[in-house]
Amino acid sequence: MTSVPFGEFVSRAHARGTLVVQPRMGFGEPDLMRQGLAATKAADATTVGTLTLDSYTRVRDLESARKAVADGIALNGYPIGTHPPATSLRVLDGIRDMDFPVQVRHGSARPEHIFEALISLGLDATEGGPVSYCLPYGRVPLREAVESWRTSCAMLARLRDTGAVPHLESFGGCMLGQLCPPSMLVAISVLEGVFFARHGLNSVSLSYAQQTSHAQDREAVAALRRLATELLPGVEWHIVLYAYMGVYPRSHRGALNLLSAASRLAVESGAARLIVKTAAEAHRIPTIADNVEALETAAAVARTPRAPLDDVADSEVYDEARALVHTVLGLHEDPGEALLIAFGRGLLDIPFCLHPDNAGHTRSFVDDAGRLQWSRTGSLPIRPPASPSRRRLTSQDLLAALSHVQRAYDS
Structure with missing residues (x-):
């Protein structure tokens, strides 16, 4: 299965002045997951695909994931370690290609089993980090998470021996989703990026989540870009912005306006990729159609010309x-x-x-x-x-x- 390297795909789009938009979509049923990927690829936007994993897989409770699949119980994500590899390969076949890379998103503090599963499927892009996927999500000791992420980074980095360019995204700019001052979000993201690079990964992305002030967020992304330039020499990197991760507007209009603000922020601040949220977030689990609406809304806003803004790197x-x-x-x-x-x-x-x-x-x-x-x-x-x-x-x-x-x- 041939696919363009994830980081290279995003960087090329960014060089053309195009914002890459991405959902956080994950379904337990293989046919539905394939439909979601296909719809993401077909959206009127420059997109990358997402396999977001289920909660059981995230915490290594693979027995519960297996039982849910066997009993036909709906999961809140794709159980990558439970479905047979042949099933997962069918999900990706003909969708993941040179125009559409796919990233695995998970939320695990100890992700070796996830890295092993995604590597076995020929996937080479994922995300997380020793701090950002430990502190907010449970009580796994930080030392255990650091050791696990050392091992996991080494697993992913070994793909370089096959000619692949594995990519790892820090979730550090999203700590707790809200109420964490931007300087700490920037610092954790940069520190995880340095951690990844030290463990052999030379294609990374650094995250930042939209917060409460557009002006302050512009300062934060500028700071993130400046520190990455200073501390990640020789590493291919880009910045990924997350649409607001806290309590979302309940009105359809308000939700799409907030997403539009995130898209404007991404363009104005020089972020290369945007993780969208849907207008359904405050009410229910988003459908495929909800995700496509969010992707196309964000992409349309990003295509709107706007005057260049003053640099805000010093802040x-x-x-x-x-x-x-x-x-x-x-x-x-x-x-x-x-x-x-x-x-x-x-x-x-x-x-x-x-x-x-x-x-x-x-x-x-x-x-x-x-x-x-x-x-x-x-x-x-x-x-x-x-x-x-x-x-x-x-x-x-x-x-x-x-x-x-x-x-x-x-x-």
């Missing part, structure tokens, strides 16, 4: 992210060990994250201008807020912050 976001990244990389020559030391000392600390290996001493808030700011910085190696919040954050405060974007786009 508070860049200064904070650079301080975080360089502090961590200075802790140990091995980036995995550096990450472990940093979280152990609270030098990296994700607000509102309950994982046992996260210090939990930082907090954030949405200011009056809609920008995400630090209210408490704990032991982070950045300047503390001028007026740190001493007021205890109430559940009402948190709910108001979480629904900030939804209310803005549904009003």
Whole structure:
């Protein structure tokens, strides 16, 4: 099965001034998964395909995945380790080709079984990371996740010996989906990119999720691009933007307007790829038609000409992210060990994250201008807020912050 390398496909499109759009689609039933891939490929957009895996496979509960398939129970994603390889190859046959690469998306802190399965199918693009697929999703110790991702990266990197160009995307710019200040998102994404490169992968993508302020998000993507240029020499990389991952607008109009804003942000900031969300997100599991609508909406917005904007590479976001990244990389020559030391000392600390290996001493808030700011910085190696919040954050405060974007786009 021949396919253009994932990173090369995206980079070529970006060089032409075309935004690549991608769904997060995954279905347990092979025929439906094939239909979803085919519809993505046929959409009026430049697309790449997605095999998003089910929850059982993500946590290595393959027995439950097998039982669900045997009993005809619908899964929330594709069980790549359960369906026979011949079945999965039929799903991909005639769809994955030189014009349509496919990426596996999963959410696993310990993904060796997933890497083994995707490699056996001739796939070579996936995503995640030792921090970004550990801290938000469960209680797997961070050290176990780092060791597992070392092994998994080595598995993927060995594909280079066959002439393939394996690609790995950091999920670091999406930590918890919302309420994490942009500088931390940028730092985790860059640090995971360095981790991937150190373990033999020379085609990577760095992520950032749309947050609460368009202007601040532009600063963040510019900071991400600048740090990648500084720290990933000799590595092919691009930036992937995620449409807002928090509480989504309930109205169809509001949801598509938010997606359109994400598409504009991607173009204005120089991101090469956009992960879309559908207008159905607030109500139900999206259908294939919902996903195609989102892909075509984002692509149409991206094709709209707009004047170039001023560079925003110098910003508070860049200064904070650079301080975080360089502090961590200075802790140990091995980036995995550096990450472990940093979280152990609270030098990296994700607000509102309950994982046992996260210090939990930082907090954030949405200011009056809609920008995400630090209210408490704990032991982070950045300047503390001028007026740190001493007021205890109430559940009402948190709910108001979480629904900030939804209310803005549904009003």
